[in-house]
Amino acid sequence: MTLRICVGFALCVAMSLGQAATVKDRSPHAAPATGGQPEPSVHLGPRPFWLVDDMDDSPLKARLQACNTDSVKKTDFSIGHRGAPLQFPEHTRESYIAAARMGAGILECDVAFTRDRKLVCRHAQDDLHTTTNIVAVPALNAKCTQPFVPADPATGAPAEAECRTSDITLAEFKSLTGKMDAYNPMATTPEEYLTGTADWRTDLYASRGTLMTHKESIELFKALGVKFTPELKSPVVDMPFEGDYSQQDYARQMIQDYIDAGVQPGDVWPQSFNLEDVLYWVNETPRFGRQAVFLDQSAPTPENTSLAYMEVLKAQGVNILAPALWKLLALDNQGQIVPSRYAENAREAGLDLIAWTVERSGPLENGGGWYYQTVTDAINNDGDMLTVIDVLAREVGVIGIFSDWPATTTFYANCMGLAKH
Template identity: 50%
Template structure:
């Protein structure tokens, strides 16, 4: 980091004390820079690094059971399914080797297999080798800025296993399950009977059956009808649901519309908005590269919405952000050029905008910052008023 009051403040905290903080939200578990995502081991790593809220992205299996997987159709890149012939034969799109004109392809979905079959898989770092001639070679391809040292047979989790695991961690950890919208390969209603609405209910019912206090559960969805359904049917859960907003992608007009819609979302009962980092920050110009809060950030705060951002350390090294067009930095990529600025970005998000928490791929970084500044994260239960 460049010498600054922020650097001095962070250095002053090097000996702690440290505790669990809800400001640090373990993305796909919280250890995903080094450990296969959505696995037991990633959740354990996130917990050890102080994340107070741990994520499970929720997909469903062929027998309509709920599991932790970032996409319904990513098993071919996040598990060893293609090396299991009996299970690989069930994939939506079987493995096809690369040839002179086409890359290797496969599509394997959680909905292709049962919960019991899912539990036999090994989770691996997300990646694939597009030049592969066989399923074994297809397993490679971890991005260079993530590590393979722990890319062994990590343990996949069902939603129920995730709930039990997080509930067992010391320090009172909370939950953030994300309802994954099925891709086109998995038409809904699934098998003609399993609707999106029932899928949304099943996530909440899993926590109710486990006796988990709604104040500990921060449900998420990119699909507004899911959020409104939870607000109506499960108000104690819906009151602190995170609306994951990516409606401002793909151009200035969409971004302006996303900003304009924020007050109406609050009026419809949404209390927490969860946009990507790039929605919240902008910079002055090529001469003055000061980063400052965007119109989205200021409008959300003015509307009374609390903000939870995503995703910290999801990208590669910042020295090359100007040239890569990285999603998370696209609104201010000309103003960053080294990794020391990550804490500067976090400082603007936390101490100027006042975000309540941030999803992170390596929870220790955000946990350190949160402890140093006394940030506790969103307060469970404070969003729900009986009778609302």
Template identity: 60%
Template sequence: MQRAMLAALCAAVPGAGLAQDAGADAPAMSYGQRPAHLVGQLEEGELRSTLEACLGDVPERTAFSIGHRGAPLMFPEHTVESNEAAARMGAGILECDVTFTADRELVCRHAQNDLHTTTDILTTDLAEKCAEPFTPASADAEASAECRTVDITLDEFRTLTPKMDAFDAAATSAEDYQGGVADWRTTLYADGATLMTHAESIRLFDALGADFTPELKAPVVEMPYEGWSQEDYAQAMIDEYREAGIDPSRVWPQSFDLADVRYWIENEPEFGRQAVYLMDEYDLDGYDPDDPSTWPQSIAELKDMGVNYIAPPLWMLVKLEDGEIVPNALADAAREADMGVITWTLERSGPLADGGGWYFQSIADAVDGDGDYLELLDVLAQDVGVVGVFSDWPATVTFYANCMGL
């Protein structure tokens, strides 16, 4: 039965590399080397001792571990291969960021306007269709371009080759613009990667034994688009799960737009009860997650709207108190309201010797090495009480969750 399903999936998703797993219930899981490496960076103490005792354990899939665009620390994001890697690391939930093409077909891309950094479009004949053509770097400006999924049709999208999300700001040619990958990432696994439509991601994730967290991305074109409203777009994403026969209990639809979340709550209640509000209040002037007077709405008010899950970034849930990482007011309010909390994105900051950048900004003074990935994860799980963590390398979260029985 499983062999037949995987064979059918390989036929349905061009380039799917699942053949080696045929006959298994799901891809064989492995933590690889990174969790052990991070444990070795921890200071001596209870957390290190606990995690060291688990290093020889056999991995198990867990919904606490969420693949953020698959496993993009080393694989091109939103590709078949990136998600296969995440599944092999035990991620129990996988993500397709959903946007649409010129012919209103849903595809997996982090943004509607990222094709110039995530694919080879600028080196193909489709470059002439880009909203903003490639402009080489000059003495006064960096190299630039903007290519959108809505600039091309689905058939044209399928001709593109994905790559690691990066660009060379000093490039004087479209070919050179393809570079710029951070030195702590890699291009080792980029060759032969395969783009996906949203419908293809559903079939793939199902066959990999994972559940689903699609994110409805904000369009860069004005809506309605050719008569297609934002509500139509939000409904189209849900419709593809219904058409695939997926139980709504396996789907956590996400959006930064609270109106999308409320649409699902009101019009697709089976899916809406697990809809996730991705909190971007950090963009508001004066916002402070530790000061409720600056919040546009309280957690209790969100709960009254029917929102059962919120997903703020890592730093919005914690603060430093006497040099220790502790929950902040937002985390406390979520717990008091019995609100499910998911957070993002672990392993996206690169090496933490310099404080961790944007994702660690509220605790930067306490961050000085890669062991702090696990220190923060422990606080989020044990003290904040998050129910899931997005990661660019899911093995780390899977290992921690398995060790702690989450």
């Protein structure tokens, strides 16, 4: 499916928010479209080209500069991490639509549960105080595990708040508004607490942030013609919740939402940092378990980077491993970015790999921070992100990359012939 580019990103996104309900989806498993609307266009905007211009001179830079972007395809290689939260409030309708408009072929709903055990899209069960306006809603702030407490300028004590999805009902959750994930630790009022967005992000698109249930995300993604990668978030409450809602109930409920919506298992990549969740899907819902993704956040050791460890995962039925991108990369003796031993052993064991997350670190001129920690010495400008993506794609062989701004990974995949959907 070839799509035309719209020039001028901000204008295109504004158009997309009004057109989302009539997007025509040609996916064979999606709900039929109505209204005879054309396929949505892919908007790359200026950022990918700005990144290319910032690259050091290299054959890769020359190839990307010469890339013909007269037509661009959406691609499963480009995964919208929480939507497009570089500039849009994460896990909101607006963020998801923006990510789809940037050509992400797969979108992520991180799944948490409310007090009445309904599934909603949130990165963590306990992040409502930084990702929504809850502390400024007195009746709901009062229900938080830790209602807002102002900072004390005299002592330097920071503000406090902790608000969980499990503190409130679905109806109460839906009454909230999403915001950029940030807070002001020295706030003395709830309104001040809601500020603090990093200066390399923006509040330009945060004037509205429509929160979504997991089921609503499924219907939206179907309408947008994209696929699904829900992540079962680790609860911060004791499980079983209230004595009778177990981890297995939670894992089963997430998959059941796709079954009820008529989504084909081949269009879903369920994820968890908890290996037990992944093995539950492998053994109890095997059609969905074939594409279950084990998110690996463990600190590397000789044991958990070894070929033997990878072979055990494969033997248990795990087919896809997804670590932070730094675990997949290393520097060779010449200071060039190359695949890590972890990556080589995972591929030798027959595991597919997905990397997370690009476009999440802000400016890279000082080495890139946490996500680039194994290759920091090779990172000194924002264009180096495309070099990292290139090594992940062509040398490590990842099947997809999560991005907070999917236009970047969409651009790369189209230029390098990886744009398959």
